[in-house]
Amino acid sequence: MKHTISILVENHAGVLSRVSGLFSRRGFNIDSLAVGVTADPSVSRITIVADGDEYMVEQLEKQLNKLIDTIKVRSLAPDELLSRELQLIKIAATPAQRSEILTIVEIMGAKIIDISPSTMTIEISDTTAHLARFEELIRPYGIKEIVRTGVIAIQKGADTIAVKK
Amino acid sequence: MIKAAEAMVKCLENEGIKVVFGYPGAAICPFYDELSHSDIKHILVRHEANGGHSASGYARITGKPAVCIATSGPGATNLLTAIATAYMDSVPIICITGQVCSDQIGCDVFQEADITGAAEPFVKYSYLVKNAQDIPRVFKEAFHIAGTGRPGPVLIDVPMDVQQTMIDFEYPETVSLRSYKPSAKGNALQIKKVAEAIKAAEKPLICAGGGIFLAHAEKEIKEFAELTGIPVVSTMMGLSVFPTDHPLYFGMIGMHGVKTANHAVGDCDLMILIGARVGDRAVKSPSWLEENTKIIHIDIDPAEIGKNIHADIPLVGDCKCVLAQLNEIMEKQNTEPWLEHLREYRSNIPEKPAEKVFTDPKGFLKKLSEAAPDNTVAVADVGQNQIWACNNFKVKNGRFLTSGGMGTMGYSVPCAVGAKLADPSAEVIVICGDGSFQMQMMELATICQYNVPVKIVLMRNEYLGMVRELQTRMYADNRIAVSLGGDPDFVALARAYGISAERVENNEQADEAIKRFLSSDKPYLLEVMVNETESTL
Missing domain, CATH: 3.40.50.970 (Thiamin diphosphate (ThDP)-binding fold, Pyr/PP domains)
Structure with missing residues (x-):
């Protein structure tokens, strides 16, 4: 089962290596990892998606909490979160194929951000499942390159994950 | 500035x-x-x-x-x-x-x-x-x-x-780390659950780990056991939490532990783990325990609870605080039938015939520990010597130190130097093998330079005995890279540093050598000749 875990950490050098080192050291399988600074510049937020059972998630949370730089760890249930991942895709596209591709892009809520005589570059930001569907639709044209940011997630409604003052 | x-x-x-x-x-x-x-x-x-x-x-x-x-x-x-x-x-x-x-x-x-x-x-x-x-x-x-x-x-x-x-120098008086605030006191509700489970148990058992020392809870754990009458076993890191001959103490558990302690683990209906992380050498089959026994796990590190064994009642907190909290509400329980049951195991252990030609390391360590002062700090290295020491060195009111988790050869002599400098009043005795000694013998110079009077017992069997035993059992006795044929004369080596030393060839020479060893107020090395076939247990 996939688990989305949000981690608030001190925003200073070496923290990311401590967190990522822990995954390999303890044998956790990580699907994605995204990190960025929060509203409080002294705090970074890491979002990880991990694959495993309940035991693994409990251990992962406990081991993350044990790191001195970790301020808060919160596992987000699938029904309480909104998640997004940004993907940039460069596909092969002859001028004749452009309008066809544009239709798919518009229907799927993506955007063309660059074009060349032989390629088009598309930006799409959505859930991982939606990104996968889009990739299937675009695959027949010939995918040249894919770059993705990893999943970030936030809670639905008024709930927040913040540092206690 | x-x-x-x-x-x-x-x-x-x-x-x-x-x-x-x-x-x-x-x-x-x-x-x-x-x-x-x-x-x-x-x-x-x-x-x-x-x-x-x-x-x-x-x-x-x-x-x-x-x-x-x-x-x-x-x-x-x-x-x-x-x-x-x-x-x-x-x-x-x-x-x-x-x-x-x-x-x-x-x-x-x-x-x-x-x-x-x-x-x-x-x-x-x-x-x-x-x-x-x-x-x-x-x-x-x-x-x-x-x-x-x-x-x-x-x-x-x-x-x-x-x-x-x-x-600009000013030493801060306080620490401000928003992300690091270890909890000390145990949750009151969990404490209550623990107390109820203990009261309901007929065959409760305390398993004391190294966390007891880290929390400075030596006094509290004694009080807890004596107050309730619950028997105690320990992990290797928990050795010396109780004196070896304490009536409630039944020895070290695990792969190299004593039979009585392991039987106690097998027979108990409630296991109270305190400051112990249930390492693989201590508990071989956590799943068996989970199925057959109710488990209380007390530890300051939440990540240890549920890592190696599932706890029916987890309790996060500092052992000293938690035990003090428990001691306030616990009372004497009728554990006498259970203790009697455990004592029977103790009396059924057959004595093995003593070694004739060489020195029997187990008997030697028993004798040495009986003659050693009350507050002796024993420092065991890693290998057969460690297990001989764990199971035969009778701790009184001192300490037993060893590298339990990592199993680092070459730990004992330098650790003993630190221990002796920390408490010059204690007799500090190293127990090591000829293999482990050669990973640290450069420290004889440190001992001499600063005149740190640590005592060293070097068990010489000219083998990496524990690996040799493993090869005998698991690899059809294919002994490879375990012979220590190049061993020097360790007595001469010690003397070259100016350290008093003598050889104990056999059991007959042991008593007198131990007397001289313990009465010296200077560093002293005993090279104890041990049969290469001597087994770990």
């Missing part, structure tokens, strides 16, 4: 540090230069790993973080084994390393090693100090982190130019 190097020394003085263990080099020279003006005593070890082990011994006896020092590059990497050893046994040591100049970091200059990166898996925390003005805060935090919660090693890596920078 003072030099950051001087500030580093002042930080140590502020933390009450009296002794440090180290080995200098170019990148740590600014610090050493300032250390020479301090009252802090520096012990020059003969290998950086031993500096770490000595700090470990010192810390385990004082219960406070102890300090070791190394230079950059190879000095720092030599420390790694000691750091990992301390990490596995949760020993609070502060490791100070010199680093190459800030502007050269990453250029692969002479004696450069990314030690904070290399040590990352084995430290509780580490610092690479880039701004000299951070020194006072970093040291204050390092001692706080190392010594509180579940203790562990903290590494402070200081580039040479940072050590030479002028800073």
